[in-house]
Amino acid sequence: MDFLALIDLSVLDSTVRLATPLLLACLAGLFSERAGIFDIGLEGKMLAAAFFSAAVAAITGSVWLGLLAGIAASLALSGLHGLASITFRGNQLISGVAINFLAAGLTVLIAQDWFSQGGRTPSLFGGGRFEGITLPFAETLRAVPFFGPLYYELISGHSILVYVAFAMVPGTWWILFRTRFGLRLRAVGENPAAVDTAGVSVVGLRFAAVGICGILCGIAGAYLATGLQAGFVKDMTAGRGFIALAALIFAKWRPWHALWATLLFGYLQAIALRPDIIEGALGFQVQVQLLDALPYILTVVILAGFVGKAIPPRAGGAPYVKER
């Protein structure tokens, strides 16, 4: 048994890449659920953003326009979720299910109509993709033992969206726990009646939270199609929205913990691609299916409350009805 072999630099590098969309989606869900709006439509929003970012990047050749289109698409679905669950006080879970299917169907339908390539976009290259950025001094410091390769391989060389995602962690913490807006946002998820009594609009706050969720999901989807991969393929989110949801519960709705949870789940995805490393480290074969299922099993265990209970925001899932 050589557990140190599990900490392989290339695996850690792909951990960072694979954790990025999870982290962005997880923080997106965090904003929404902290404001009392359950969102199981993260998957659909990411998928829509992935398609529109890849499609617009393929047509215009500009990845930045693609990113904007992805965010716009995700925001549109967020608006729909807000309309259903805030304005018309519908069931938030059912609305999320509908959004997932809407995105799964519409992306393929539109992709077939625009590109006629069987529900995918053309491959992106050059300016149509987010390329890795080499951070300053990465080349010069490479020779330094231990820290050199670590800095060069692990920290440097990712696309800008990866750094945005990691910066969003302290950003989210600061917004939620150090600003007036954040205090109100958390309050509206715990006790909307109190917020209403204080004269602050519950509907406005919740729409703001759902909007932020849409923007973050948009970035996550755009990263998936234009950073991690080069183009959109059918159902490319492959359950990442639900893994992000699992990470959110794992993190018990806290930003820093969301980072660790998504890194853990990202690591599980990365190591599943390298069965040779696992076998070398543990001395026996671990079934790929077990690694695939592990994030979900861990989440169920956490939800069961055997390892520290996960308590969601109190007003989550319930529409707010003003007293008349």
Add this chain to the structure above:
Amino acid sequence: MDVMPKWAEVILVPLISLLLAAILSALVILAIGEDPVAAVKLMVSGALGSTYGWGYTLYYATNFMFTGLAVAIAFHARLFNIGGEGQATLGGLGVALACLYIPWPHWSLALVGATVMAGLFGAAWAAVPAFLQAKRGSHIVITTIMFNFIAAAVLNYVLVNLMRPAGSMDPATARFPEAAHLPTLHDMLTPLGISFSKAAPANVSLLVAVGACILLWVLIWRTKLGYEIRAYGHSESAAKYAGISPVKITMVAMLISGALAGMMAINNVMGEAERLVLNAVEGAGFIGIAVALMGRSHPLGVFLAAILFGFLYQGGAELALWTSIPRELIVVIQALVILFTGALDNMVRMPLERMFLAARMRRAPKPDRKPTTPAQ
């Protein structure tokens, strides 16, 4: 409460929701440059124009009846079972075990055995989330979603590593023995002098599904347990006060729900594929949500909605075959139905309620009568 007459509640609201979904779907077809009228004609002729089309429509409808009933019974206890997909996957495993390892003398006995196994496996897969909801308060929607993914991993493991016949590269079980093959509608109707397409997969499990609809209706509206489930769904505190155990109702409702979802496997695994393959469920577990919402969680409604979705599925397959409209159009229609009948229900309901209220006020303008406030 009763702002609207019952017929408006039961027929008008779903119909308007369906109409809205249909109009939006037509706009989507227009937007991708196809003709919606021609598309509908093609769907009708493809799904209902021949016994072959009907055979497929009824085959899909059988799946959706099981999963729709599964979601519906959970809805009655105000539980949202989104895990029909995983429960049906496990049900398939139960059917495969029953068909492959027990030498059945006749298909009728095999059907009974497979139905029991499918129900048991599906119920077992629903039992853990149900227990966690009842005892630990873990949100059942999240746990059932997680169990869908775990089920996919379990089936993948079982098919790749355990049940794959030696020498086969395909992640699937061996074919079921001849004695476990179910008669299709063709086999059943030919002795009666009715000619029915031989190629269509609709089979005797359609009758099991219809039987399940009837039994569930009896259970919900004619038994003490059904009353308790409905009472619990309407008000947990009132049910508790009446001595109904929330743990028991949650467990029982979810076990029935899981069993129904699992029993879908007698149609798709035993009746059609005659072996267990990866992704045998093909999303039917999720369509159950749309079917239950559309059918207002009533068995008769579920029956009709399942046939509607069976028609959409077969019609959509025909569209994909003959036009450039991909099969995913059905997913869009399904999403719109869920959206309008489920999430945006109040959008349809509020103006209708206002209309009925105004009509009633005009008919009986008593000045001392307090106006009823619309629900919510």
